[in-house]
Amino acid sequence: MYKILMYICFSIGDCFVPRNDKKMKNSQLYKGSLNTIIMKLLEENGKMYGYEITQKVKAITAGELNITEGALYPALHKLEAEGILDVEIEKVDNRMRKYYKLTEAGTKETVNRLAELEDFIRTMQSLVNPKLEF
Amino acid sequence: MYKILMYICFSIGDCFVPRNDKKMKNSQLYKGSLNTIIMKLLEENGKMYGYEITQKVKAITAGELNITEGALYPALHKLEAEGILDVEIEKVDNRMRKYYKLTEAGTKETVNRLAELEDFIRTMQSLVNPKLEF
DNA sequence: TTTACATACCTAAAAGTGTTATGTATAAGA
DNA sequence: TCTTATACATAACACTTTTAGGTATGTAAA
Numbered sequence: 001m002y003k004i005l006m007y008i009c010f011s012i013g014d015c016f017v018p019r020n021d022k023k024m025k026n027s028q029l030y031k032g033s034l035n036t037i038i039m040k041l042l043e044e045n046g047k048m049y050g051y052e053i054t055q056k057v058k059a060i061t062a063g064e065l066n067i068t069e070g071a072l073y074p075a076l077h078k079l080e081a082e083g084i085l086d087v088e089i090e091k092v093d094n095r096m097r098k099y100y101k102l103t104e105a106g107t108k109e110t111v112n113r114l115a116e117l118e119d120f121i122r123t124m125q126s127l128v129n130p131k132l133e134f
Numbered sequence: 135m136y137k138i139l140m141y142i143c144f145s146i147g148d149c150f151v152p153r154n155d156k157k158m159k160n161s162q163l164y165k166g167s168l169n170t171i172i173m174k175l176l177e178e179n180g181k182m183y184g185y186e187i188t189q190k191v192k193a194i195t196a197g198e199l200n201i202t203e204g205a206l207y208p209a210l211h212k213l214e215a216e217g218i219l220d221v222e223i224e225k226v227d228n229r230m231r232k233y234y235k236l237t238e239a240g241t242k243e244t245v246n247r248l249a250e251l252e253d254f255i256r257t258m259q260s261l262v263n264p265k266l267e268f
Numbered sequence: 269t270t271t272a273c274a275t276a277c278c279t280a281a282a283a284g285t286g287t288t289a290t291g292t293a294t295a296a297g298a
Numbered sequence: 299t300c301t302t303a304t305a306c307a308t309a310a311c312a313c314t315t316t317t318a319g320g321t322a323t324g325t326a327a328a
């Protein structure tokens with residue numbers, strides 16, 4: 001049986017091997033932080049394209065956090081629709097790239113989001129480590 | 135028109151006035167952190183009942199974070215079903231209270247969840263404030 | 269030259285979590 | 299009597315992310 005399965009697998013390539021190994025780390029904690037992460041990265045780097053964002057996050061967090069494309073691209077589209085991001089399409093090496101950058105409104109909103117994130121972190125720390133409150 | 139609306143409102147009491155002013159702060163950031171918060175509080179306080187948890191969180195966070203009952207009670211039921219929590223019903227002042235406490239498995243799991251939370255906070259800080267990485 | 273891997277975009281169904289809006293009931297205070 | 303606080307509960311809805319695909323180009327290995 002083992003041999004048969006091996007044969008089948010080899011014959012159809014990477015079956016059973018998940019093609020997409022990226023995911024936002026197990027825990028639910030990262031839920032809700034994607035937009036803030038995107039905006040912060042764009043604030044820092046001026047303009048970035050989707051794939052670049054996934055790689056950057058992976059690099060910065062040493063593999064801790066892997067943004068899934070299924071979450072990223074819809075998030076970028078939504079931020080664009082909300083007027084937070086502008087998009088600009090370029091063709092590099094015959095491959096399409098959609099560069100995103102913060103609009104003026106997006107830059108202002110980023111300040112708010114980062115403040116919110118810092119509040120959140122402070123609040124969570126006060127819950128988890130109440131001794132530091134003295 | 136204004137007067138008419140006022141009249142209607144007074145006549146049916148607290149219409150338009152939301153009865154439930156509790157909510158988990160605006161931003162999406164708190165999504166996914168509720169279970170960890172509940173478990174941490176129970177680890178610290180031994181046993182607590184639902185309403186007590188909402189008040190405790192509000193007090194600790196100085197009103198920053200308000201857990202909604204619509205999120206809390208289903209979460210408690212789920213944690214109980216997963217064997218993380220035990221429940222014990224008491225009657226105090228002719229009012230029901232359902233006290234929850236961590237099971238043995240729940241106590242072990244709490245350690246993991248808190249470690250995850252600390253990882254999460256570290257990761258987010260490295261994203262938001264990359265300068266500190268040096 | 270076929271296979272695998274990296275780059276680069278996309279979307280739809282399902283799962284998970286929380287909000288909103290209720291409902292029920294007791295006790296205390298204005 | 300009306301309101302507020304205490305104390306539980308759930309159902310409809312909304313939002314975000316995962317899972318699991320799909321398409322296409324360039325390059326290096328087998």
